[in-house]
Amino acid sequence: MLFLKLALIQLVRYGLLSGGAYFIIFRLAPEFFKKYQIQNTSISSKQIKHEIGYSLSTVLIFGMVFFLIMHPQLMPLTKLYDNISDYSTWWYFLSLPVIILIHDTYFYWMHWTLHNKFLYKLAHQTHHVSLNPTPFATYSFHPIEALFEAAWILPFVYLVPVHKHVLLVFSLISFLNNLKGHLGVDLMPLKIKQSFPYKWINTSTHHSHHHKYFNVNYGLYFLFWDKIMKTEKQY
Ligand SMILES: [Zn+2]
Ligand SMILES: [Zn+2]
Structure with a gap:
């Protein structure tokens, strides 16, 4: 039951935000957004079906990962906490940027690794089917990639104290x-x-x-790692 609830939360968030963005940009006001288009190649309905199909499996996988955090018997084993006073106030505020920086570093190297020839074919090609992605590609991952995308949060919440609100805000910012x-x-x-x-x-x-050039811009939030590793593609 808890697993279904968590997967449903993921589904509703994906449906409302990704679906909403797609509707506004591609259906409601495509003429207005045309001048902001990054790539001007056409998008097939086959691509959109692919993006939505794989996103639905990601919803289940992310739901499972959150289940392993929120399960009543597992939650006490994590370092998640409810009262700000359990740790210092400065940590309450600092923990969010720290989590984002850690996620950014993890993502860069995980993503860079997924571009290894073997792993790319096995797990990452699915995401790159969208050469010109739409908002529905937000969760369009092969199940193996979806596991890699979320796996880091498990050891993290078992090792680092994080206020539950901070985890919630991080999850939304990340999405x-x-x-x-x-x-x-x-x-x-x-x-x-x-x-x-x-x-x-x-x-x-x-x-x-x-998505278009494959071996550039591996980063997620920032360009630090792309600049250090010289993988940034300037506009
Ligand atoms: Zn992408
Ligand atoms: Zn990639």
């Missing part, structure tokens, strides 16, 4: 950032994107270019 990479449009003016601190942020264009 929205992932959705941003698959919007198909980039609404941010170039002038702002080229200014500090935006030039350290992984934009919708960066991730769309990853």
Whole structure:
């Protein structure tokens, strides 16, 4: 029952946010968004069906990972906490940027590894079927990739104290950032994107270019690792 509830929460979030973004950009006002389009190749209904189909399996896998955190018998074993006073207040506020930085590093290297020839064919090709991704590609992962995407959070919550609200906010930020990479449009003016601190942020264009060019822009939130490893593709 708990597993189904958690999978349903994932499904509703995906449906509302990814479905909502797709509806607004591609159905409600395509003419308005045309000038913000990153790639101008057409998108087939086959691609959209592929994106939604694999996203549904990801919903189940992410639901299972959260089940392993939220299960009443497992939750006490984690370091998740309810009262801010259980740890210092500064940690309550600092933990969110720390989690995002750790996730960013984990994601870069996991993603870079998935581009190994063997692993790419086995687990990552599914995501790259979308050369020009739509918002429905947010969760379009092969089940093996979906496991890799979420697996790091398990040891993390068993080792590091995190307030439950912080985990919840992180989960939403992470989803929205992932959705941003698959919007198909980039609404941010170039002038702002080229200014500090935006030039350290992984934009919708960066991730769309990853789908198009494959071996560039592996990052998730930031460009630190892409700059260090010289895998960033400038606009
Ligand atoms: Zn992607
Ligand atoms: Zn990739």
